[in-house]
Amino acid sequence: MFRKPAVPTVTNRSYVEGQSNGRLPSMGSKEPVREEKVVLKKKVTLLRGVSIIIGTIIGAGIFISPKGILENTGSVGMSLVVWTVCGILSLFGALCYAELGTCIKKSGGHYTYILEAFGPLPAFVRVWVELLVIRPAATAVISLAFGRHILEPLFMQCEIPDLAIKFITAVGITVVMVLNSMSVSWSARLQIFLTFCKLVAILIIIVPGVMQLIKGEIQHFKKAFEGTNTSVMGLPLAFYSGMYAYSGWFYLNFVTEEVENPEKNIPLAIGISMVTVTLGYVLTNIAYFTTISPEELLSSNAVAVTFAEQLMGRFSLAVPIFVALSCFGSMNGGIFAVSRMFYVASREGHLPEILSMIHVRKHTPLPAVIVLHPLTMIMLFTSELEDLLNFLSFARWLFIGLAVAGLIYLRYKCPDMPRPFKVPLFIPALFSFTCLFMAALSLGSDPLNTGIGFVITLTGVPAYYLFIVWDKKPKWFRKIVGKSKHFLKKVQYGKKSRVIDYLIVRSLVPWTYKTVILV
Template sequence: MAENSDYKGVDTEAASGVAPEKNPQSDGSVSLKPKITLINGVTVIVGSIIGSGIFVSPKGVVEGAGSVGLSLIIWVLCGLFSMIGAYCYAELGVSITRSGADYAYIFEAFGPFCAFLRLWVECMIVRPCSQAIVALTFAYYVIEPLFPDCSQPDTAVRLLAVVCILILTAVNSFDVKWATRVQDVFTYAKVLALILIIITGFVQLGRGQLDNFQNLFEHTETDIGKISLSFYSGLFAYNGWNYLNFVIEELKNPYKNLPKAIWISIILVTVVYTLANIAYFTTVSRTEMVSGAAVAVMFSNRLYGVMWWIMPIFVSLSTFGGVNGILFTTSRLFYVGGREGHMPKILSMVQVQKMTPMPAVIFIGLLSLVYLTSSNMYALINYVSFVNWLAIGLSVVVLLFFRWKRPEMNRPIKVALVWPIIYVTVSVFLVILPLYASPVETGIGILIILSGVPVYVIFVYWQNKPTAVNNFVDKWTVLLQKTMMVIPEEKTK
């Protein structure tokens, strides 16, 4: 993954023929610029969280919980759990102001090997898999109006998901401002979709549609393993609350704006998710929700008459913005990994005219396409959840570790120790229980984590590689630099 650690790439002129100081967007350096405002930060988090989850996860939550009452409790608990995690990440984010979030925190606390395994898991499973899930949901809802009475053709769904990922890869490669504007617009669209669902739900409650709220806890699941899987589905819907930490170097005034953006976003999403699920149950029964994934379409079919198609359009807008948010933040993770020598150096380079991490953006876009070979979204969710919560739990352990080892560290935000302790304790259960409830998916997740060990030894730890290998890597790096007109990051002094 990493060639000789002192390799810096070719110079600007050789790679592209464009000197960075001639670039009107540059201040004399080639690096990522702080262009993200508080509003942009909120839309990055909300736009990343509200993707496919609220439209796909209700089925998984109800299936694992068994009853309407427990499923609603799980939605609230998942929001509170995410809020505790976000609170802990606020301290980490303003204490270690490096992009990469948990990768950077684990690197700082436990060294390069543990950090590499986190990056490997994120690279191989979490991010591309999550992006594939959201893109598939986008495609599923976009063509839903064309197939109202039958299932959508699988090939068409996958091809549309491919188009979605390719378009957003191009946008993120071209301009950071374009990417944040896409995020802003589609975040507003997805919030409007959920507000429409919530308002309709209140109207239904006013009409006395309370049948599904009778005997709230009837059929409640008693198998703790299945209940843990329902938490996985709920937490998947909240996934993305830590994404702003991945781009903190591009956030204006991070000490002030990071915690504000986190609190505004998590509270908003928790309230909206809970009310949306209450609205669903005014019209869709527990058994109907378990029988089909497209709960929002079922909801709109029964209530909006000839205008039922408006909901698939809103959902497709929502998920399109979700793909953009994942792509935007994930590319920065790979960018930081390349900068630290844990990924190919080409991924740490910046496009000299657009000031975007173009190689990293293209990399995550192409990797996501691999996961589109599977359209089983619930199996993908289980793959993602096990490794994701294992890594995020370890990141919160970093907070406790630094409290012990670095009590003098500057902490503009300092959380009470009870919160990281609660978060780590719950994370342990979320990691252990699926080993019993879903052994195949978690076993595959463990194997992929372990597969990172030989990769680390060969491509990172082994520094004295044969000259022929280094020359081969350097040759391809230079070729890619010239193709994309990218050079290593250069900070002003």
């Protein structure tokens, strides 16, 4: 059922270990078992790369509550400046990752770059906190927004029950996990479609906004900078909110090994995506202010819905559906990309071996995908939304800053490394400082919850020495691990593989099994 790329060894017919070439012998052959190259296929084209980046950046924030920036800037003009500057800073970070992705042609994103620059310990801590906190929390946050907005048209006159939101959220998470387990092509095609839906949703807001400007609705832009917040923490917190809204530009680097012609397509996809998103965000906010006053925007729980209700009448019912599709696209893109980090970390020996196994027919890293399911469900039903945001923000910016600092270090450590795409040195210097500043800012603004995230991050250090460095583990532990690996290697191509397929899908989402199996 699965095959694992690692060190070439002789195995049975159901497994192939290593990046070596070869063929499986016939069933009656007495020849030694030869190795077959088993890798994730290069199915990410330029269009799919653009859809991964745009589809994960544009979530619910721009539609629901862009008030964090306005709240901390105090004026319409300064909020638009912050949206623009955050887009440029995010472009700088994306360009740094374009250089890293074209000179280090391995999947894994932050983990891989930290491993290449600074060694195994910080890389392990990175993937440890990603597995325990960042990815389950990020998926739970965006999935809750999906659940709320997909139900909103059914509860227009009353409050949506929390249990209903969490139930439909759990269904959405499960469907995304199953889809990414069963087919790379279909998950990529779905991402393209959902990205198109996001852009349509943004245009639904921008076009009426432009028409309002043509009609002369500029009252909220007069004295645009009046009331600007000049406090020490105001602008930094506004930039913090803005950078969070643009986060997601790094996801294409998680799937570098699956990108066609990465030297060309990674920089192109990043450039196209970041320009598109920055223009979309700025124009969307301008459109809001043609119709909604700053006071109305700050008091609204769903700005896009408020905007649509004032301009579009009954058509405003479609807005929550588009927001839900936007959130679903972010869920799909995030799971698609981050599962590759776990796959690569397992291949490097930093996570259990099962996570680097590839399905022989579907060519998906199925175990690396489904490992997130129980962790995300725990986050969904046990944590508060605000706590999750603080947990993931601190660790995310800390390690992104470290990865970009690694780019500077590699310039001096490996000056002769081929670099098809290269950015001026001031760009990674500025961006790494920005990331580390935001990590410190999150620690200062919410020391309790962010401190908990910091402690969880530090647990990766003893975990590294316990699980990776310590090689004198008890016999009973090694025996259990050995039996588990032996069982997995007994899984064959035929009926047994299909039975395992059935059990995996059935255990995740029994009520959609017949539909999913068609994929």
